[in-house]
Amino acid sequence: MFPFRVMLFALVAASSFTPVCVLQFCTDGDGDCHRHDATASSSRPPNTFTSRWNASASxxxxxxxxxxxxxxxxxxxxxxxxxxxxxxxxxFSKSTPTPLKGPLRLAAASKEVMEDILDLDVAVTRSDDFLLYASGGRLPPGSAPLAHRYGGHQFGYWAGQLGDGRAHSLGQYTNRKGEVWELQLKGSGKTPYSRSGDGRAVIRSSVREFLGSEAMHFLGVPTSRAASLIVSDEPVMRDQFYDGNVKTERGAVVLRLANSWFRIGSLEILSQSGEIDLLRKLLTFVIAEHFPSIHPDDPDKYLAFYSTVVNETAHLIARWTSVGFAHGFVPNTSDDEGRYAIGAQADAALFNLEKLATALGPVLPGKQQSEARDILKGYVDIYHKRTHRLFKAKLGLLGEEEDDGSLIAFLLKMMEETHSDFTMTFRQLSEVSFQQLLNRNFTQLWALEDLSSHNLFPDWLSMYRLRLLRQPNDGDLERQQRMKNENPRYVLRNWMAQSAISKAEKNDFSEVELLHHILSFPFITQEVAEKAGYAQRPPSWAKRLKVSCSS
Structure with missing residues (x-):
């Protein structure tokens, strides 16, 4: 799986969307019948945690x-x-999901997704009907499930036809707020695009997908959402690290949502195959449905589309790197060259945008092809400007000074050389007072203690204190609160996911539920999270963890 396939649904998250295939919420008697919000809708105090499964199902x-x-x-x-x-x-290809072999168990469900997006009481997830609908065992009335055809590059090389090899789109739902979300099952069986695969997902990958997508949403990163995770006893054979060590695992299905599942590879496969009329038809459709600011009769509409995607991609990558995210959370063990390492995220996105320009080539006149290349040249500048603003906010800096970029780069270089924890270094800088910065009093602040081992740390700290002093009418409390709103205390670390996976594989889903709750309030200190050690140093056994493409 190409780990850096930038999806159009993420790039146009702020746009308005028109239904493509609509999963309608019908009123009684009716026979025919992207807004980002990082604040959790639940009214429960974040420092309390109780299981939500206590209501009758509808x-x-x-x-x-x-x-x-x-x-x-x-x-x-x-x-x-x-x-x-x-x-x-x-x-698309018509493709019917293959039901998971029972018994089926609900491992996780998102209360916010169910109630705020799908307009359903979360209690409905306890019903047998929901288990079937959310695992591919039963289709909504009138469904014509589809698998999407796309292509793409893997590790820099064209891989040809890829497509939805283990996913089925069910349709789209327009909620009471007018938002349109496309529902898709992941792990629901073979499709024409499964190649040599079995079309299944296993518990470990499904837990990571469920928690990962939800965690990113609450960190403020445009993303798909996860409604539920269903696990079964169906045996699935996996060679996790492609070393000949085949093991029996268990099948699972995630019901996930996005505003659109079209992606760069949707266009690439058509361009590479010479299906230019269909390429033009898909582009026209995507622009009409998802880019309402572009007029359908504009002779430069494809160029305007490309410019928008370049701009939004730069902003997306800047946003997720600002919270320490690497696509897939940890590097893929099969990525020997580090092509998709944390420091290479922006470059990998640039590569994707270059391939998008190539895919658009057949529908762009010569002059527009040249203009597209000029647009792409602006990507680096957009990315750096956005990253600069985000990291200034992470450090609580107001206004603009000439040396702000050097201050940020200096800190990041020290963090790299001391192997300081990204998340907790910024978070602990958010929590210390100016007096603590002056006295270098970092007792029990383990990430800052690591950073302070650098021989140039006193120099940086002096620069930082002086920069803060030049911010008039900016007290400690105001600065700390601003920074806490930018710097999460909890992110989904690999060891946390693995701990939850190990329990889930034994039908104990308590840590999946706990993590989902904690990660819904990542910027707020939570007593239950502190007791679980989610803001402490990773345990020693975490150093041995590896994650493959299939994970």
Whole structure:
């Protein structure tokens, strides 16, 4: 799996969306029938934690699915089965999910997604109907599930047809706020794009997806959302590290949502295959549905589309690097060259944008191709300017001074050389008073103690204190609160995910639920999280953890 496939749904998260195939919430008697918010909607105090599974379940009879718009917009592959094959001249293939073999268990569900996005009481997740709908065992009425055809590059090389090898799109739901979300099952069985795979996901990868997407949302990063995680006893064979050590694991399915699942690879496969009329049709559709600021009759509409994607990609990568995220949270063990390492995220995105420009080449006149190259040249500057603003906020800096960039770079270099923890270094800088900075009193502040071992730390600290003193009418409390709002205390670390996975594989989902709750309030100190050690040094056994592409 190409770990840096930038999805269009993330790039246009702030845009308004029009339904493609709508999962409608019907009223009684009706027979036919992107806004980011990092603040949790739950009214529960963050320092308390109680299980949410204590209400009676309701039914799902009012949901209906319509995918008419998509099916009418594009040629659909109706090859007649989920067997792996090369698919041409289409955007989607009809593909039916393969039900997980029972018994089925609910491992996790997002109260916010269920209630604020899907307009359902979270108690509905306790019903047998929900287990079936959320695992592929039953389709919403009128459903025509689809698997998306796309291509892409892996580790810098064209990999040809990829596609939804273990995912099925069910349709889209328009909620009471007018937001449109496309529902998709991940791990729901073979499709025409499964290649040699079995179409399944296992518990470890599904737990990471569920927690990871939700954690990113509450950190303020545009992302897909996870509604639920269903696990089964179905045996799934996996060679986790591709070393010949095949083990039996258990199948799982995540019900996830996004404003759109179109991506750069959706365009690449058509361009590479010479399906230019279909490429033009897909571009026109995507622009009309997801880029309302671009007029459909604008002769430069494809160029305007590319400019928007370049700009939003730069902002997206800057945002997630500002919270210490690497795509996949930890580097893939098969990435021997570090192509997707934490320091290479912006470069990998640039590579994607170069490939997007190539994919658009057949529909851009010569002059516009040249203009596209000029647009791409601006990516680095956009990224650096956005990153600069974000890291200034992380350090509590107001206004603009000439040496601010040097102050930030100086700190990051020391952190790298002392192996200081990214998250906790910034968080602990948010929590210390100016007097503590003056006295270098970092007792029990383990990340700052690590940083202070650098021989140039006193020099940096002096520069930082003087910079803060030049901010008029800015007291300690104001600065600390600003910084705490920018610097999370809790992020999904690999060891935390692994601890939850180990329990989940034994049908103990308590830590999955606990982590989901904690990560819904990442900027607020929580007693239960402190007791769990989520803001402490990682345990020694965490150094031995490895994560593969399939994880």
């Amino acid at each position: 039914n799902l009879d009012r949901f209906r699915v319509s995918c008419k718009k998509l099916i009418e917009a594009f040629p659909i592959d109706e090859g007649g089965g989920n067997y792996a094959r090369s698919v041409k001249n289409c955007i």
